[in-house]
Amino acid sequence: MSMTAQPEANPDLAISIRGVTKIFGPDPDTALAALDGGKSKADLLAETGHVVGLDHVSLDIERGQIFVVMGLSGSGKSTLIRHINRLIEPTAGEIFVNGTDVLKLSLPDLRAMRSSDVSMVFQKFALLPHRSVIDNVAYGLEIRGVGKSERHGEAEKWIETVGLSGYEDAMPRQLSGGQQQRVGLARALALDTDIILMDEAFSALDPLIRSGMQDQLIELQKSLNKTILFITHDFDEALKIGDRIAVLKDGALQQEGEPEQIVLHPANEHIEEFVRDINKARVIRVRSIMRTDATGPCDMTVHADARCEDVLPLFADHQWVGVIDEDGRQIGRIGARQVIEALARDHPH
């Protein structure tokens, strides 16, 4: 596989990675040649002790999206996210952030990139335990060389945004897990980078707190319009917050697309297993299952982006519900049968 064939990175993409492969072990380059020669990952591990962390992963992430990478533990998702800001060096492949080839950056330029283009939120919060909340939030700005009063002012603003006003002088250990992760989020937001990497950011939190943080993230995203690369092992979480989802398994990309696409058309058995256990009515939108045969207007209409669970109650009184677009024009109709077919676990066809 040729890695240099890619001519120019698309500068419109926030993040673009091309054929990124990471092999852990004493001699990754030889192992890479063996992998490209068709040797299986299991054989590679058994014979040479090399672990394939990522296997020729390519992804394009557009600006302003919440892009979720989903995978079970050991799927390589945490390894992947650490390639974006080069906390881990790839064995092969190319990584572009805002059109810049990250792998060609010198160390000082790389530090500048981490400080001004890409910030990060961690699974175990990774707050500085010896610093107060406000000094944790201001940490990135301090590294950037911003003066004390200015960075404290900025930090104050973000502490308020994440709802921790009054805790400025508290120490991290005095906060609950959810509060600590709000500090972690504020620390990343305070740098005002276009891109935020979130490595299982909510996985260590209780379900209720996690749900609240997810809602807050979606709200924040609406007002700030960042590009967020979010890593999770939780498919429900991926469906809830993701504009697009990529599924990783054993370091290889399985499927990439909109949540609905993945739920309706799982690419393989591995993804079907995830899809089986989720509440599809909450994911599938009427737009993708409506009938577009020409009919007269219906008494009851819903927006094309409405979800199955929104239209279900309407079938009690209506056989058909019209589907309308943004301008209020009817573009199709939906009946109970379409919904049932979409939600049924096994399709007869």
Next chain:
Amino acid sequence: MFPELIDTRPLRRAVDNGLDWVVANWGSTFEAAAHPLLLMLNGIEALLIAIPWWVIIAVLTGIAYVATRRPGLPITVFIALMFLGVMDLWEDAMSTTALMIAATISAIVVSIPVGVWMSRSRRVRQIVTPILDLMQTLPSFVYLIPTVMIFGPGKIPALLATIVYAAPPLARLTDLGLRSVDPAVIEASRAFGSNPTQRLLGVQVPLALPTILAGINQTTMMALAMVVIASMIGAGGLGYQVLQGIGRLEVSRGLFAGIGIVALAIIFDRITQAFGQQLQGRIGLKEARP
């Protein structure tokens, strides 16, 4: 009898003659190089003796209170210091304290950078660790004799011997403390664009500080353990009293001076430990005591 495989006499002669040559040709250079150490030691000693006894008692008792916020330690410190005064050991205790402080300061200057270097490179750690082992296990008289030959009997060889014996634990604990810092926190610091110096001074050293402080505590204790040996080659103080007690078979003199050394050890051990615990509580590695 083990068979004589080689004749070791030339080797011994070479070592002895080599040392003689160093003493003859480099003795004054070494002495000049070590002069700052002597100035520091004499300065500290003169200062401690010049300060009125009640000021020192008040200050140390005050520090003990600040370190613990409880009456227990200040009372212990007060009693220990009163004992030294009442037993007519005050001046000796001050020179012993001066030797301990001078050795500790020198150890901090040398050992902390060595510990930092060890923590950053496996190779360095592999080379330095056996040297530290050697410094701690080699009987001190083995290096005392050449040191005395080079510098002549007096305070310099005494101080050097104390430093050699007392410095290793600080280097070891600095290395350990820096390597024990949570890798996730260091990764976070990297992810925010910090450079290695920012990481060392802003994250690693502050988080390793309780361990480094434990190393300083160890260094003070080992420096006090050396005072009797140090007095054999010219250091005064409590160690010299013990030595005289042994020499003159005056059990009481040896006993009281010995207890005096223990009293000093208790004072400095408890105060540094209390500060270490307070620090641990402050940075959240351990729950602070109420």
